[in-house]
Amino acid sequence: MSQPDNYLDKEFQITKDFQRFNQKNDIFNRAMWDDTVDPKKFFISYDIANYAPKKSKGFDHWDYAMRNASWHMTDVVGEMKFKTEGRVEGFTDYYSIQTAGPPSKAILPSLEETTRRIKKAATALGAGMVGICTLDRRWVYTNNYSRKDQTNPKLDLPASLKYAIVLILPMDYDLSKTIPSALGGSTTGLGYASSLNTANALAQFITNLGYEAIASLNDTALNIPMAIEAGLGEYGRNGLLITPKYGPNVRIAKVMTDIPLAIDQPISFGVKEFCGHCRKCSDGCPVKAIAKDAPTSVAPNFSSLSHITKWTVNAERCFKFWVGMNSDCSICIRVCPYNKDYTKWWNRLGIKLANSPLRKFMLWLDGKLKFGERYTAKWWWEK
Numbered sequence: 001m002s003q004p005d006n007y008l009d010k011e012f013q014i015t016k017d018f019q020r021f022n023q024k025n026d027i028f029n030r031a032m033w034d035d036t037v038d039p040k041k042f043f044i045s046y047d048i049a050n051y052a053p054k055k056s057k058g059f060d061h062w063d064y065a066m067r068n069a070s071w072h073m074t075d076v077v078g079e080m081k082f083k084t085e086g087r088v089e090g091f092t093d094y095y096s097i098q099t100a101g102p103p104s105k106a107i108l109p110s111l112e113e114t115t116r117r118i119k120k121a122a123t124a125l126g127a128g129m130v131g132i133c134t135l136d137r138r139w140v141y142t143n144n145y146s147r148k149d150q151t152n153p154k155l156d157l158p159a160s161l162k163y164a165i166v167l168i169l170p171m172d173y174d175l176s177k178t179i180p181s182a183l184g185g186s187t188t189g190l191g192y193a194s195s196l197n198t199a200n201a202l203a204q205f206i207t208n209l210g211y212e213a214i215a216s217l218n219d220t221a222l223n224i225p226m227a228i229e230a231g232l233g234e235y236g237r238n239g240l241l242i243t244p245k246y247g248p249n250v251r252i253a254k255v256m257t258d259i260p261l262a263i264d265q266p267i268s269f270g271v272k273e274f275c276g277h278c279r280k281c282s283d284g285c286p287v288k289a290i291a292k293d294a295p296t297s298v299a300p301n302f303s304s305l306s307h308i309t310k311w312t313v314n315a316e317r318c319f320k321f322w323v324g325m326n327s328d329c330s331i332c333i334r335v336c337p338y339n340k341d342y343t344k345w346w347n348r349l350g351i352k353l354a355n356s357p358l359r360k361f362m363l364w365l366d367g368k369l370k371f372g373e374r375y376t377a378k379w380w381w382e383k
């Protein structure tokens with residue numbers, strides 16, 4: 001496989017043995033075919049008619065009702081073609097809901113102006129941040145996975161798609177404070193609902209201009225490397241993209257397209273150095289799924305990539321915790337010192353301190369001021 005000499009190759013020491021990911025090995029898909037990954041009642045808990053409320057706070061009928069409502073549109077739209085074609089759009093397959101475009105293409109202004117307009121449209125359609133990279137096929141999955149009939153066909157993505165417009169959708173900060181809880185899981189559901197809307201509307205906009213565009217959430221290709229290439233953030237110890245505007249409390253979506261665009265460059269604002277000192281996510285993870293030591297090129301299991309040097313979350317341990325809780329977790333988002341409300345000036349100052357020789361002081365202050373502590377579901381409901 002050809003290895004372009006780009007930022008990610010150097011930053012993550014990608015070797016010639018690197019292999020593209022097969023979506024069948026995603027931990028959620030493994031739960032469908034691999035007996036060692038038992039989902040128990042995890043997926044059923046997303047069905048309000050059959051879920052099992054718990055006595056513990058944050059997991060009662062109201063909390064699950066809210067979480068499952070936050071997922072409603074994403075589920076309904078994503079599973080429209082499940083019965084007929086086995087597609088789970090947004091999770092195992094890209095969206096196929098765009099209305100066909102006109103026979104002729106719109107006249108494009110300069111590359112810079114076209115790019116500016118696309119970014120303006122993406123922002124107006126709901127993206128908190130937008131970046132563009134070339135579509136590096138190494139991040140595209142080798143195969144799809146059908147949760148309907150357990151087939152694993154070769155992934156079919158038009159060769160004409162040259163760029164990825166990567167979209168950052170901020171998640172709800174207050175809800176993130178109540179993690180882990182069923183209520184806190186609403187922040188994820190709401191993030192996906194925004195992603196669904198923004199990515200599909202942007203894909204339709206580009207289609208309306210007469211160009212090809214495919215909207216995608218977690219399906220089809222890995223989001224994080226594309227988001228890094230598109231200059232939207234840095235990679236954290238918690239295995240997540242950390243953005244300068246919303247920290248790790250985001251979802252990532254993408255629109256793959258053939259409309260000519262100017263690409264962005266990766267950014268650095270001190271995350272790698274800060275994570276080198278901080279262990280809040282690895283200390284906070286209840287199942288020790290996040291490494292405390294230096295990045296490594298050996299994946300903990302086949303649900304992650306090898307031959308690329310990075311911090312990697314142990315997806316098997318992580319998912320097992322979710323299953324036990326009947327909700328997603330994201331403690332590693334809640335406790336992260338980058339998870340802040342950046343509309344406040346003092347938090348913007350904090351992110352500057354994190355990227356300075358005072359980073360250890362910032363880390364100490366973060367703990368002293370009790371950022372990252374868990375709030376109750378009651379606090380959220382009564383706020």
Ligand code: SF4
Pocket residue numbers: 284285286287288289290313317318319321322329330331332333
């Ligand atoms: S989501 Fe929870 S269990 Fe999974 S890695 Fe993060 S803290 Fe650990």
Ligand code: SF4
Pocket residue numbers: 236237238239274275276278279280281282335336337338
């Ligand atoms: S909690 Fe600390 S170590 Fe973990 S990703 Fe955030 S800054 Fe990095």
